[in-house]
Each structure stands twice: as structure tokens, then as C-alpha cells.
Amino acid sequence: MMVYAHLIFLSTFLLVSVTSETFDAMEGEALVIKCPRWSSSVKVTWYHMDTNKIIPAEEEGSQIFSLERFLWFLPTSREHSGNYTCVIHFSNNRTRSFNMSVQVHPYKQGVCFPSRIRYPNDTGRGKVVCPTIDNYKNATIIQWYKDCRPLQGQRYFKGEKYIFINNPRKEDDGYYTCRFSYTHKGNVFNVSATRIFISKAKHSPLPPRILFPKDKDVIEVELGAPLSLKCQARLGIKKQPMAVVTWDVDNIPVKYLRVSRFHEKTHSFEGREQDYYKETALHITEIKKEDLQANFTCVAVNEMHNTRATVTLQLKAQLGLPNVLLIIGSLVLLVAIAVSIILYQSFRVDIVLLYREIFQPYSIKDDGKIYDAYVIYPKNHTNEANFVEYFVYQIMPDILENKYGYKLCIYGRDIHPGEDTASAIEKSIQKSRRLIILLTRQLINCKEHAYDQHIALYNALILNDTKVILLEMETIGTYEKLQESLRFIIKQQDESSETWEYFKRI
Template structure:
């Protein structure tokens, strides 16, 4: 009976969702949707007090569980409505109760459910049979099977009425003999647990429920034919997940959760896995219609050596705000028990790891961009800071120096040296002295006539803060360069004595760098050279203009900024003795 009830429950659920309902039939002056004849029967014998439940699954008929409705009963044979004032039958909620049933009460009874704009009906069958004289075996019985060698259980068909009556008490019988709780049999809430099932445990079992309703005591009973199977066995299903879980999800995201049930043993199972949700105080089974936002998918089944694994997935295509904090429950329904587990959805916490990662990524990006900008525009930034914040730098006054830079250039009489001389004697002074106010020393312009060149160079270098060494592709490679006093003295002071900073100004492209003197080559490799001949390529069509500028020694603005960057900083801050008072 329990197995058939479960099958009917699932079939009714699918029929309701898909709209598969039988033809409409008139009832009185109205037309109701007719679900036909209910599959389950209620069996009784004269003198018992059976309950006949309304077979309509009311919880599946309305989308809103708060929809108001009323239930009325009709006797199909006469068409009369059953009221609470009759002697042989009374109303108890949505059920009919027969306090002292007789043979005349058997028949079909129609349950009619009316809502504001809907009406449904379904007929239930009550079978009343007399027992043979001197026989304790009931005329009708159900069928259940248990497995030998393991602990198994029988389900009382009347357990569904426990919540509909007051003070229920169930007594089990085997072959008309009452069973007491011992090491073999253990009655428990509508079930009879049988430990270490043996073939001798087969037989006829009867469960009798004594109860009270409206202050009147009654009883009803059902019998079960028990078969013991030796070739297969199935234990009570175990629900693996969910187990009272709290899951964090983001609103608007999709979500899937599998209900995993394990049925130990082997053989054919009759376990139904269903999802339901608690809305307010009412539980509602979740639809199997995949077009709905929340639905349950088909049950998947796999077999292992230890048993059967059943998985049914709950799918939420779009999580809404009202889905949070609801109890979603998975129920594994079987004749051996109905374990269940639940979970709740809660809003996900802000992803601090992601935010921290984005923040660190942004900082790293800004750092890389800053380093790149500082690398590319180092010269421009340094010159801007010197101009805007001159007070950050110490003044050069009082350092014992008279000139900002000593200009040394090749004095070999060839074509390239003539251009270098024009650049040193004319272009450099015009820009550095005339535009930026630097003080330059140029041999032949600032020295006194008749002085020895070596002495002038020695003295001038001691009074200069920088040495600007100009050279061309041939000036340092010719024999005359070996006796170039400015070069030799300046390199010695810069590289050996470290008393003056040297800035190399390369006036022509050096195609054979190995021909340069070893000291100049080392200095160029260490700190580089400012290349007056080099210009940025912007457009390929302007290459001829670049060639013309290369031959005319017309340095770019970038070159002049680099020269200024290497010149002494003329700050405005005063030297202070912080330890004087």
C-alpha cells in the first residue's frame, strides 16, 4: 500500500504540472475538473472506525499555498452532500470519519474542493468486508517484501493517518498473535523493525491503530502479506547530501545542487527522491517542468557493488532575492523510511580576494606605468622639478668653482673638427650661456694670451664643475689626439682623481667604436654619451630632412634637455649648519 501510494503521488504531481486532467463532469449546478477514481482503497470491517481521506493532493493544486478553499463530500450513489450531523459519518478536517462502520457504508465518496475561481473533484473507494466466523485474518491485505540476512522493516499502511487523529497507538500482530518489543521486533512510529530477517519471518502482519477523535475512541487496522527474499536485499536509504548546509551564492547567478541518496544492497528499489521548499508554514514540492526558473531534473541512477546511488539535481537558473534563507529539502521516500536533508542559500560575501587582487594589480600597473614614465621622461621630470622647486637643491655659490663646465673639443684641422669647433665656440655658448645662464670655459676664448696651454687647462679644470668632452668619429683616433692636452688632463682628473664629472658629447656617429681610446670607451660604456647627431624618426618620408640635419649639427631639443640634465643644479637653498645654535 505504501509503495502504491508513492507511485500515485509522483504520477499526480506530474499530471498536475503538465495539465493532464480528465474530462469535466457536472456536479449539481456546477462543473468541476474531475480527477476520476483514486487508485488507493480504504479497507475496513464492520465495527471499526476508519478515516477516508480526500484523495486530492491539495498542496499541488494551487501555486499560492495561502489560497482559501473549502472541501465538501458527496455520496456518489445518492448524490447527497454529507454533513456533520449524520450518525454514521462525520467530517474531520478534509476527511470523512465513520465511528462505527457497517456494510451499508461501503461505496464511492466524492471529495469536492472549491476555491474562488476553481473547482476540483475526485472519488475515493471505501470497501467494507465481513470476516469469516472464527477467522482472525482480514479479507483484504497489502503486500510487502523484506530481505533475509539483514535488518529490515515493514511499513504500516495506516501511518499516514497518525497526524490526523489524537493519541494514536499502533499494535502489531503476526498471524493474529500480538508482537511485543524485543530483540527481534521493534515497533517504531508506524514501522516494524525486524532484526536479522530469517525465512521464518514471512507471514501475515497486521497493524491496528487505536486513537481518539472529538473525544470518541476508535480503531482501524490493515494487514500486510510479508514475503522474505533470499536473493536480494535493500536497506534503508541513506541521504549523503545535502546535510543542513548553508551555501553562499550571488544574486542573479545560476545554481545547481544535487541530492545524493545511497541505497545499500542489491535488487529493485522503490525509492523516490523529491525536492521541496518550505514557504512560510507550508511545504511545496518543486516542479519537474524544466521551463521554470526553479525545477528538479530527472533522477539519475547508478549501481555499485555496495548498492544503488540515486542523484536528483535542483536547478535555479536565476537566483532571486526571495530565494535567500529558504529551506530547500530533499526527501528520499521509501517503505523503509524517508530520510531528508536540507540547505539554505545566503548572499555571498564580497570577494575580498578578488578586490585585493584588483587593488594590487592596479597598484602594480600604476607602479609599472610610473616607472616607465620616469624612465622615458626622467630628464623632463628632473628639469621640471629643478624649475618649480629650486629650493630643494643647494646653491652652487661658495663651492670654490667659477665655471659650470669646461668645453673641450678636438682641434684637428679636418672637416669634422671644423664643425665641432663651430659647435663648441658658437652653438654651445648661445644655448647654455645665452638661454640658460650657465658659465662655460672655452680654451682660446677665456684664457689669457701667452699662457702655457697645459697650465691653463690644469687651472681651468680645478675651477669647473663639469667637463664637456666633444668628439667626432676621427678626432680621438688621429695621432694628434694623443697630444690633446684637454682630453688627457680631463680624463685623468675624471677617471683617476675623480675631481670632475665628465659628460661625453658625441657629435658624429661612431661606426667603429673599437677605434676610440680605451679610457673613452670605458667611460661611454659606463655612463653613455649624449649624441648630438641622433634624432628620433617620426615619419619615413622625412628621412631626407634628418640626413640634412645630421650633416649640419643641429641637435634636437631632446639633446639639449639631456645636456641641461647633466649640468650642475643651481638651487636656491642656502647651506645651513644644523648643529649651530
Template sequence: MPPGGCESHSGETDTYHVSVGRLFLLRCHNADAHVNVTWSNEGRHNLSLPTGVEVRDRSLWFLPVQMSHNGTYTCEKRGVTGSSRMKYGVSVSCGECPDPSETVSITKGASEGLPCKQKEIFRLNKTRNIRWMKDCRPVDPSFSVDENGVMRLPPATEKDAGKYTCLVDISLNGRKYTSARSTQLTFNNDTFSAEPYVVFPQQEVVVVEVGTRVELKCEAYLGFSEDLEVFMYWTVDGNYTEEHEELSESWEPTHKRGVVYGQSTLSISKVQWWFLNVPICCHVVSPTGGKLGFVRLQEADHSALYTSVTLCLTASLGFLALVAAFLFFKVELLLAYRKLSTHFAKQRAPDGKLYDAYVSGLHQDTLSSAEMASFALQILPEELENKHGYSLYIRGRDDCPGQAMHDAIAATLRQCRKLIIILSPLENPSTYGKTEEVPLCDNQNQLCYEQKVGLYDSLTQNSPRVILVEIGGPVDYSGLSESLRYIKRKQGALKWKKPSFGTHRLTTLRSNRNFWKSMRYHMPSVPSRSLRTIV
């Protein structure tokens, strides 16, 4: 043979045709695990195997096939019953697709399957990829291939004759190999007469939306001639389509690879409830009988969407309910939080303040002055100081006569964390703030000195915070200073309800329970006395 030539050689028995560069496995027939197997290569002076051929698990491996592997290989089996020999011919060619090792003849119109016939490769249980070639070109995509490598042909025509090669891609020891086996397909002279049948649908389920338009397709194999007396039609739950105005159908023959198929379409202009979950059948009728294809309409499952919407709405409503509860019970929630914090939270460092609040009043007449004095000197300290431990500086109780009043008041205000201004109704509110002097509250028609200083510091330095308290009825702010009106607009005022005549003071405290909650809400979270206990 000329160097580099591709001449083929045949063995005496069971000749295998292989291609250069392919993976090939040769197994000794009927050689089980209890048989001793020896391989040799005839034509070599010492019967040894050529380079690239080795024995693994009693099989002959060509890794990969080379031109020098042409020849006859002998398998000698020795067992308890004696010994025997079998010869195998290996014919090597240069082409990508080897010569056919066998010929398969089928009948025109028959739907046959071609096996890959590489069971030795499949026995390796390796991940593999199977490809088919016709005359060394990729086959028609309409040819289906199953996991075992069997290629299913549609109703065959003479154009399908040719050489078919099954290629198996496999990875061994980190290296990729391809094994190839070819089969010649021919046609015999037999006559094949196949009855029409439905290709699809076959027990199909189509998901639809009620009220929408849907088209259902049906395809049927009719044979090799349009002259056959075959027709197609649809039924819905056993009824013809003419009985429903939403239904219309059409069908026409088509040609694929020389074979006649019927294509029928059922159009549903509007899906109604009674079209769901009932048998919808495509009928193919011929002189030899009839065939059916089934399809069922199923409504789209919106449970996941409904669940998501429900969860979103529930979460939104829950959030709104929490917000509303917080707004409605924010005073109670904050007070409860403060109470718990005193037990679990770390102690806070002193802020340097001596008093929790500076209490000052603004009133008009004697009656208002008496009521304000009672509230400022008795009711307020009893609740805040005696019950809750707050420290108050109250004008008229804690100031000392003879002090330089303006300086003392300014210094005391800076030692207070809040400024409580008590307001009462005035007979002539327009008289507020008309004089340019700054008295110590000798003229009750004007803001007291501490109130002006406290409001100024509160608006400019945010300290101390101001708490407005109205007693004795509604207060007209139109005649008050702009700073007081601003505080009123920004945070409102607490309203103390005057007890009715003859009512005991304890009853008054109960009726003003919400007032005291709001007062504690605006007061510092920790009384200054508690802060001063920290060393």
C-alpha cells in the first residue's frame, strides 16, 4: 500500500469498517468473566498487537484508530470446557464516516428506526452525545433520536436511501473521543399501505384564559396521495362544531418529503366555561377506519397570583393598621417603652440639668390667677414630682426673694430640660405684648421674662423644649406673640379640664388621665433625679 494511502482491507469473518482517528472497541463474543481471553494480530511476525491497540477488561481498544490497525484480530477463549478462536476483520478508511458495516432494507412509506449498534460504547456508562449523519451530512431535523441512539424515520421515501452514520462523542480519562458506525439504507419492492393516523395532538392539555381567542392545531398522516377519500373534523364534548357559534374549523393537505399530511385548525373566538376540561377531538376518517387525537382546555392557574395579591394586601393593611395603632396609641406605646427601658436598658449619663421642667404661668384676672396657682403649685407637682419622680422649678415656689431676678431666671432656665407655659383665657387678649418693657410678670398682660427667654432659646437652640398647657377653657392666640403662635401651630397644646363644682380633686385626676399621659409623653424620658443617682 502506498505511504499515506487509504486502501481498505477486509478480514475473514465479521469485518468492521472504521475511520482513522475514531474510538473503536472490539469485544470477543460470548466471553464472560469466567473465560480467559487472549488477543493477537495476524500478519505480524510475533502476533503482537500494534501500537495504539490495547486490551482492557477482555476487550480490544483502539485509542484511536490508525491506518496501521488494518488487519485481522484473533480472540482465543480458554475455559473449563476447552478453548476456541474467533477472527475479526478491521477495515480502516480515511473518511470522517466509515464504510457501511451492514445494509438495511425497508419498505417505502414505512416508519422505521435505525439503531446505532454501538453497544460496546454504551456499556461504558459514560456521558455521551449522539449524532446522526446521512451521506456524511447532518440528518433532517425531523428525524428524532432517542436516548439509546435509535433514529426514528418518518414515513420513508426513496430520497431517504443512503449511508447513515451514528457518531457517539464520549470523554475518557480527560480526553474526548468519537466512535462511528455506518449503515446502508435501501428500499425493497414491497408495498406498504398505512392507514391515516393523527400525528398530534395526543392527550394534549392547553392552558387558556376564559374569554380569550384560541386556535387548536391537528396534523394527520394521510399517505402518499391526495386522492385518498380522507377528511378531518372536530368535536367538542361529543358535539359538532356547528352547534357552537364560537367555533369554526378548516383543514388543508400539505406535503412533507413526498408524504401527504392533513392540517386542521379549530378556532375558538371566545373560550367559554363549558369548553374547559371536556374532550376536544380531532377526527381523521378514511375508508379503512377512523383515528382520534385528543386535546383538553384548562384554565390558567392564578392561585399564585391571587396568593401574592392577598399577601401584598394583607401586608399593606397590616402595615396601615400598625401605623394607625401607633398614631392612636403612640403615647401609651412610648410610655410603656420607657417603663421597660428603665429595667433593661443601660443607665444614661447625667446631662448636667438640675430640673426636668420650668413651670411658668400667663393669666389675666384674679379668678384665672387662683386657678393657675392651684394647678401649678398643687396639682402639677403632686402628679409629676410625687408620682413619677420629676424635678420641677415653679415660679412662686422655688424662686428666692432678693435675687438679681433676671440673671437668676436666665441661669435657672438653662438648668431645665423643658419649659411648661400655663395659659388661661383672657378677657381682652389684644393687650398682650403691647408694652416694650420686660417685667417679671408684675403686669400679667405681658409675657413673663422667663417665657421670653425660654421661647427664644427653644426656637434658636432647640433647648429647652416648650410644653403649652391650657386651663380654664380655650385660649385665643391671636393677641399672643408670634413665637407662642408658632409653638401652638407646630406641636399644639395640652388641655386641662376644669373640674365641675363640688368634684373631689382625685376625681379630677381620673377625668384628666389622658392629659397626664400626654404630659408624661412630652416630659423627659428619665427624670433628672434618676440621672443624678449615677456616680
């Protein structure tokens, strides 16, 4: 199974993409963005990426201006949402740039502070410092809030830039917002900054990273056809108390859209090194023309920050086939046939084995089967099972279905809650040409085997109706602890069989 282990690692590596850091602000408040400091002697230039213009120093009446490593918005407005870059100029003529994305949220009377305007917990000992207040000279805190309610009580000691919670308990965990005022040239501006507080953190957040999709990806679609947009992000080490991966359509969360065509489905899992991942799929039952003009944005949020990746949709190109192209295509086909014959003569054995294992299912017509394979895997909530489920739900569909065109039947995806589970499993296995059984130490040591495993082995051994493919997800070693039916199947796949010879070559 080394090939599959490498496939998993390579797929994860290739899906990683870097997105710009995002800052959220409330409309009508002040906002300052800080460029990372390298040295007091370096020069910093700010650019508006959408217009490619330099942002100058403050002028009379200007709302956006730069001051050394800071970019100021006094105050913010919806039009300020966009992308900005700070460029650091070093003395040796080298430069380094950092991309920043600003999203200004509209102010709504009586609505809680936007949930995305937050900063990570900096201590678990009871001291909560007002975020970003040091960026504003002579700022004055007006009010502290906990979970959007004014903070009151004798257990809270209020300092100049912080509050101290006496003997913090579990019920003190939550979101603490400081509202402070800042005066600039006689004009007073308000600022809201929220920090999550956890009394005894047992996890480690990381800057959220969206693994896929890539920002600015363009996805080809067909009008009237369904579509599933998947977004996966790494959010920290171990399970996170604040971990959100969701989809926005034109900056409006899907859950707030009154569109019955859009549905979200989320699941989370832990990978290697206890990295915590979350994936949300946006299912669109029918693509319409207005979807081609919309921006679909995946938003990943944890205690530390949030980040985004936006994709758009476009129609698949409709290619014509004039006579000239038909002639050229025929010539290319003849050349391809000639090359194929030469390759076949040279690698006949390998090609025959590969053809029989991969393409034979599609040569079978009217056999009453719907699926090419039914996948059996251990189902529980251990780290091992989470890894196996990621392989089943992500890697196998991406490679076997999306790339090679096979059709898999996977419990939990194609058999839904609410159905008669036993009947649905039995019918699905009977309508599958193959059984793929993922072997793990967990499956070997399990005393009680799943219903689908019993039905599958019955069809394979008693009815002799279904062929079995066994995949070792990890080194098993001896098969003595396997149930007798699985040992019998392995014994059947001896070295003289084509199936066993093919997997030996892998």
C-alpha cells in the first residue's frame, strides 16, 4: 500500500494554497493595518492592489492614508473592501511584499458585533487585553462586553487597556469585546475589537489555511446541472473550540440566503500530527445564469484569524466541429492507433493486465449493475478511522470517479440516514460489480463486524456473485487474526491469478 500512502501525501501537498491575510472591520469605525516590522531603517510603501495605485500620506479630508508601517481608514466604509499590499524596501535594493484583504461589514442596529472580528486568546490566567489598542494613540476604552452583553460584576477588574477576571472558571469562556474611542485632529472615531478567552486551553490554534479550492479558481459548469463545491481548511492542532468553514455567495453567508438550491454539509477530522481539518461542501442542485455572475467564497475562521478563497463559475466551452477539424482529428486518430499498436506489441502483458483490472467493468453491458464497486471500511471516531474516512470520502472519489470515471457506492454518501439501512446496503452490494475492502488493524481487532461486511462476504463466498479487492491501508503483517472468510479470499488470490499479479506489480 505504499502507492496509496504516496498518493495521499501528494494530493494533500498539491492542494495547499496560500491566500492573503484578511482583516474585518465594522462600517463607520476606525481601522489600522500593520505591516510586519523588519527594521526601523526600512521604507514601507502601501498599494491598493485593485487599482495598482500608491496610497499616499495623509492629506486634508482623506479617509485612507499611510503612515510608515501603518495603513489607516478613518473611518471605514463599504467601498474600502478590497485588497492592499505593503512593500518593504531594504537597503540592498531587495523588496518583500505582504498582501492584505479588507472586508468591511455593514452596521446593523441591535445586531451583535460581527463574529469574524476577533483576535486569539493570549493568556489563560484571567487577563484579557484589548486587541489593537496600542495602534491608536491616547485611545480610551468606553465599554467591555462579554458575548455582546455589557460586562458587569465584582469579579472583573478593569485596567487601562485590559480587564482581569478573578479566579476564571469555565463559564467565563467566551468572546470579550472592548469598544474604545480614538480622537484624530478633533474627530472622534469608535473601534470594536473582540478577543476569545479560554480559561484552560487544551488545544493549539494555527493561522487558518485553506487547502482547496485555490483563490481565483474558475470552475466550468453546465446550466441546469448540479454542482458540489468543496472547501477544506486546516485550523489548528487537536479539536478547536472555534472552527468554522463556510461558504459565502457575494459576501452573504449561505445560511442566510433564501435559496432552496443551495445546501451546506460540513464534517471535520484529524490528520497526521493531530492537525485539525474541517471541510464544507456547498451543494447546488441546479446551476442558473445568475450563478455565473456570482462570487463563491470559502471562509475559514478560528481563534487566531480568518482567511478566504473565492471561485467563480463559467460555462463549458461549446466547440464546433468543422470538416477541417474532423480531417485533422482523423489523422491524429490514425497516428494514435499506430502508436498504440507499437506500444501493445512491446508491453502486451502489462497492458492486458491493466485493461482487465481497470477498464473491464465498462465493457460489461446490461448486467444490471449500477456501481463499479462498493467500499467497505471501518466506521468509528478514532484518529485511524478519521484518516480512513478521509481516504474514502476524498481521495478515492477524486481519483477513481473524477479522474477515471468509475462509480463508487460509499456508505454515508450514497446511503443516507432515514432509509431502511439493511435493505439499502443489501441492494447496493447486489448492484455493485466489485467489493473494495480496506484492511486496517482496527478491522482485524474488531470483534463485531458491520452489517455491510457480512452481506458482502456472503455475496462473494456463497453466491459467488461479486469479486473482492482487498487494500491494505497499513502494514498488517500476519493474517492469522483475520476472520476466516477474509483469509479464504486472500488464499484464493494466489500468485497464479491475474488480480494478485497486478497488485504485486503496484
